[in-house]
Amino acid sequence: MTDPYGIIDLAELKQPAGGSPSTSGTPSAHEVAVTEQGLEQLVADSQQIPTLLLVTSARVPEGEQFLSSLRRGVDAKNGALRLAVVDADTQQRVAGALRVQQLPTLLLLILGQVQPIVQSVLPDEEVDNLLTQVIDLATQQGLDTTAAGESEQQAPPEEPLPPLIAEAYEAIEKGDLEAAVVAYEKQLNDSPADAEAKAGLATVSLMQRTQGIDANTVREDAAQRPQDLDAQLLVADLDMLGGHVEDAFTRLLDRLRGADAETKAQLRDRLLQLFEVAGPADPRVPAARKRLANLLY
Incomplete structure (x- = not known):
């Protein structure tokens, strides 16, 4: 086994352990x-x-x-x-x-x-x-x-999640994305700077936008209609959901050059949402933010 990944960047991860099971089935004892x-x-x-x-x-x-x-x-x-x-x-x-x-x-x-x-x-x-x-x-x-x-x-017990965050997780596991959105929005109303709630809300919104769509059809439509902004936004969502973060960023950033003010606003808003999904610890986010600023201003 090789080691191209190395040490994880934990600069943004400073709170004690916590969480609830994220998958179905019976967890291992370990x-x-x-x-x-x-x-x-x-x-x-x-x-x-x-x-x-x-x-x-x-x-x-x-x-x-x-x-x-x-x-x-x-x-x-x-x-x-x-x-x-x-x-x-x-x-x-x-x-x-x-x-x-x-x-x-x-x-x-x-x-x-x-x-x-x-x-x-x-x-x-x-x-x-x-x-x-x-x-x-x-x-x-x-x-x-x-x-x-x-x-x-002998490990210490895990600290429980905030109730509304736990409620959002439970809703996601049940497939109730609307309830998850409500829980995250309530958490942000109480704690506007809650980074986990911001990321969670952006992620659930991404899941809602891509729910039930046929990925092959969406990609074919986008390829045939390169000027269709909605089609390009949806393909970027699919890229993000599949873990192709840089592809999602690049697709939208490339369309900023020469775009009108309304199109720029839509692209900017979607990119900011995707930045939240990826999180500041992702090394691709700062570079994309810098390019976004250069293209906008």
């Missing part, structure tokens, strides 16, 4: 649902226990089966390693910090470093072999994998 607030603690814990990071979504074909296989395998190892699950729909900032390009993505977090493993669903028969390799690697790097389970049991 599993944690990853949130922006909990990522820093997860990295710290990787100094003692190797952690498999699965970045996935309910939209991934065979994703639940892959997650179930990982859960069974991790439980069979009795705490020698941990499984951490990132819901890319509700935790796009985390997916951005991990530089995820497609779903599902499986990574290894060990000794504070993140390493890519695979960007696809693995067959059941390959999971146990993978977990054995991870434990062997952790042992070679000096981690006591036999004591990992005991260490995990």
Whole structure:
């Protein structure tokens, strides 16, 4: 396994761990649902226990089966390693910090470093072999994998999410995006500077705009009608939802040059929403913001 990702940028992640399960099914006894607030603690814990990071979504074909296989395998190892699950729909900032390009993505977090493993669903028969390799690697790097389970049991309890954020997460899991929007808007009304609520609202709005559409049809329409702004905005949404962040930004930024004032305003508003979805920790956001400012002014 190589290490092109290295250390995660945690400059924006300074709160203690917290969160609620982000996927369906029965979690492993050695599993944690990853949130922006909990990522820093997860990295710290990787100094003692190797952690498999699965970045996935309910939209991934065979994703639940892959997650179930990982859960069974991790439980069979009795705490020698941990499984951490990132819901890319509700935790796009985390997916951005991990530089995820497609779903599902499986990574290894060990000794504070993140390493890519695979960007696809693995067959059941390959999971146990993978977990054995991870434990062997952790042992070679000096981690006591036999004591990992005991260490995990002694971890402090997780801090609960704010009630309205938890309500939004629950609504998303049920597929009730309108209720999630209401919960996020209430949270922002109470706490206008809440970064997680801003990102959550932008993400749910993105999900609403792309709900039920046929991606191939949308992309064909956009290719045939390059001057149709609505078509280009929708393709940018699809790119963003699929983890192709730079493609989404570039598509909209390229259309700013020579655009009239109304078109510029629409492109600017959509880009600002997508910046919120990606989050300030994503290295592609500052560059896109700078180009946006140059093209507008």
